[in-house]
Amino acid sequence: MSRVLSVAADRPGAYPTIGSALLDAPDGATILIAAGTYAETLELTGRSVVLRAEPKAEVVIDGSGADWPTIRSVDGALELHELVVRSADNLAVSTERTALTLTGCTITGGARPAVSVHAGPGVRIDRCVVRGAATGIVVEGAGGEISDTTVQDVSGDGIVIALGADPVVSGGSISGCGGRGLYVYQYSRPTVTDLEIGNTGAEGIGVAHGSTPSVRRVSVHDTRGPAITVGPGCGGTIEGLRPANTAEPALQLAPGATVEVIEASAASAVSGGPIDELLTELDTMVGLPGVKAEVRALVDELQVNEWRRTAGLSIGAVSHHLIFAGAPGTGKTTIARLYGKLLKALGALPDGGFTEVSRRDLVGQYIGHTAEKTAQVFEKSLGGVLFIDEAYTLSRSAGNGGDFGQEAIDALVKLMEDHRDEIAIIVAGYTAEMTDFLAANPGLGSRFSKTIEFENYSASELLLITGRMVSGGDYLLDPAADVPLTSYFDRIAGGPNFGNAREARRLVEGMRKAQSQRLRSLGRMPTTAELRSLLADDVHAAAEAR
Incomplete structure (x- = not known):
């Protein structure tokens, strides 16, 4: 030892x-x-x-x-x-x-x-x-x-791979670089997957000096240069590149470059525009690599089915219904909205609308009332997505008038089968509780095509989410605040009531309140810089108040 x-x-x-x-x-x-x-x-x-x-x-x-x-x-x-x-x-x-x-x-x-x-x-x-x-x-x-x-926030290149290096770079993000996001040169051959690169002063990825990287499912956006430049004598593979708001051409290949280019997905290769934009929106979300991969796989499958239908070939029965399992604040509602828009862009649903409900919207106060309420919500949602949050509260094991909840489940099972191609139903909740929910009706589990697991965010991911929330509110976060922020998220992560991104939002609200109290005590009008700045002291005050 x-x-x-x-x-x-x-x-x-x-x-x-x-x-x-x-x-x-x-x-x-x-x-x-x-x-x-x-x-x-x-x-x-x-x-x-x-x-x-x-x-x-x-x-x-x-x-x-x-x-x-x-x-x-x-x-x-x-x-x-x-x-x-x-x-x-x-x-x-x-x-x-x-x-x-x-x-x-x-x-x-x-x-x-x-x-x-x-x-x-x-x-x-x-x-x-x-x-x-x-x-x-x-x-x-x-x-x-x-x-x-x-x-983030480096004056030159974000990551440099050189002298024949071959690391795997997966997940994460590179942003706010004065130069390139990723520079690969001197015969290097890294594997780069599921990476987000944005806001660079040059190209997102530069490949030079005989290098042969493998680049897969990389999102590049808001760059002054192209998404990727490949120099002469360089090769490798670029698969599933997702550029947005980059210099043109997004992929710049020099004469003599032998790189193999594979389109982002079957769907984006044909449909272009709206689907590419929606997939880029998906990719720019913080974390969730497994969820993103599952959604992209669903998109590809739907597009191939559409091609087979057009070619006169048979296709299997398709269900758009999904189970989202995981803790609160992990992006389930956001992904559900995006999924509806993707279904519309693919022609799988007519309008891609989104309706979010919970137990109280489906369960009535007397026998027969529940089936009526459930049918009304269902009919209103036809053509789009019906998102049922905390769906496990409908099962008998949840108590609180469970028999009426069971009536809602039984009604949903029949409606889902009768209108399989006209709606996407997504049920969401904690993983263990959703298992009990599926056991509430023998035919319920078979109505859903897939279960997608949403993992808790890490402290570093919550730090990035917090930064985006702060920037979105026209504030600036002092770099010294990163340490107490990370410590706070490490401390609360994994607790029984851990709310993931909700915790970040609550903390940002507390930081704003702490800043207001601090600025009011100055005895003078704050400067613009002071009005925008959130300090480490504001983080400590907000964390102590929670």
């Missing part, structure tokens, strides 16, 4: 600094760090160590005043978990010939790259936020994986 060393500046028996703990740490040791800001830089050679924040602790390793990297590792193995690493004029994290793992970290830089990986056995960067540097992440001559990571 590896040794664990504790670091806490004011705790008797603990090491006062990370550096002092490293002096005593054997290879393979874990250094557990208490909350606080540690003005240190760490130089590791031939070492294998793990640096980890204590649970729910805000740990900042701040090398802003140094002329060398905040953390540098050579010829070793380094893991950083749930830490904030800062640098001003140098690299924040730099490795050579080192196996590097970063999970749940926030890395901020300045005049140089925030994270630099040169050679070595590989890198794993998962659920991190990288911002405020000349370049976000540089990987040279190494493999590994960069997953569900946000790179």
Whole structure:
């Protein structure tokens, strides 16, 4: 079992600094760090160590005043978990010939790259936020994986893959770059999937110097340059590119480029316009990679069925009814609205309207009244989507007059079969409770074509959602607020009443209230900048009030 060393500046028996703990740490040791800001830089050679924040602790390793990297590792193995690493004029994290793992970290830089990986056995960067540097992440001559990571607000390129590197870059987003979102060069061959790139000063993805990337299902929007440029002598595969509001042509291929281009989907290849726009809207939503893949698969299947019908070929029975299982605040209602619009664009439903109901809209007060109410709601929703939230409350096991709820379920089962091609019914609720709901009628489960699971948002995803909410309200979030925000979301995640994006919205409302109280106490008219700024103190005040 590896040794664990504790670091806490004011705790008797603990090491006062990370550096002092490293002096005593054997290879393979874990250094557990208490909350606080540690003005240190760490130089590791031939070492294998793990640096980890204590649970729910805000740990900042701040090398802003140094002329060398905040953390540098050579010829070793380094893991950083749930830490904030800062640098001003140098690299924040730099490795050579080192196996590097970063999970749940926030890395901020300045005049140089925030994270630099040169050679070595590989890198794993998962659920991190990288911002405020000349370049976000540089990987040279190494493999590994960069997953569900946000790179934002860098003056140059977001991610650079060079010197034959072949990492997998999946999920996450790159935005607010002065240069390219992703630059692949020097014979590199990364695999890039389900990535969102937006608001760049040059192209979304640049491919040069003999590189052969595999790019799949990447959304590129609001770029000053094309979505992707491919230089001479470069190859690889580009599949399912989803450009929006980029320079033309969206895909710019130089003479001599041999890249294979595959259209986004069967649907978008033919229908174009509205479907592409709706799929782009889907892709720009935060997180939900599994949900996005399921929706795209449904779209492709519907389009192929339409082609078969046009060709005079038989098609199987098609049901548009779905089950959305998961906790509140995970985007189920938003996806349901979008699904209805996609069905209309594909010609599967006539108007793509959306009606949202709950138990009280379907259940009456006496026998016979429920069937009548349910039929009225159903008929009103024909041609579009009927979304039944917390559908499990209709089953007998839910109590509260369950027999009337059962009457609604029984009526729905018959109506769904009689009008299969005229409506899409989506029932939503917690995963376990939806299992009980489906057991309420023997024919209920067979009426739905698929169950789509909505996972809880991670703290980094909630941070991104919060940022979008703040920007949408014409506010600016102080970068120093990221640490307390992430800590708050880490603390409440997984609780019995965790509301996901609803928690972000409630917190933003609390931050605005805290800002109002703070500005009123100034005794003067605030400046425009002050009126727009939400500070770390506003986050702390809002979090304490919840």
